[in-house]
């Protein structure tokens with residue numbers, strides 16, 4: 001599956017930081033119960049690789065990827081742990097090369113036209129637009145979509161229920177990403193029911209948008 005097809009499976013890609021390995025499986029199940037079956041576990045905690053492995057093994061109905069991948073070493077470690085896709089906050093020549101040779105899709109982060117062009121030269125057409133809000137938000141994604149007709153974006157960073165629809169309305173936006181569905185406070189208190197509700201609310205909100213039109 002290529003990265004665009006993968007992101008088309010969900011209108012919202014949760015950015016999940018797992019500080020305690022015991023959160024991994026229940027949080028993935030909670031998201032799935034809320035209707036979200038693709039999740040990004042960020043490599044920002046000591047247990048993130050083990051969390052990816054646990055989700056891959058114990059929640060096979062969820063597609064789990066690794067986020068905040070900064071270099072080739074982390075990319076290899078994430079794939080070894082079972083990551084089914086890779087998300088990076090930015091792009092470097094090293095990561096692009098590694099992504100091209102990887103066995104799973106990679107969604108590199110971009111924030112400028114030049115970065116999109118560097119990615120396109122390497123054959124990438126689906127990008128994380130990051131950090132979305134501070135890089136110009138909806139207007140920036142719209143502006144970037146004009147010259148790059150075949151490019152798709154997953155805006156992430158400052159996306160919330162109050163602005164996700166404006167992003168999803170853009171033809172080139174395949175999904176949005178964000179951490180609001182798995183806030184640290186709810187993870188820490190293991191309030192999986194509340195996480196399911198946030199997931200379900202996000203899916204319902206996105207339901208008004210005809211994602212099929214974008215296929």
Ligand code: 3PG
Nearest residue numbers: 015156157158178179180
């Ligand atoms: C990311 O890693 O993609 C961002 O930190 C998520 O941004 P958000 O916390 O504003 O949703």
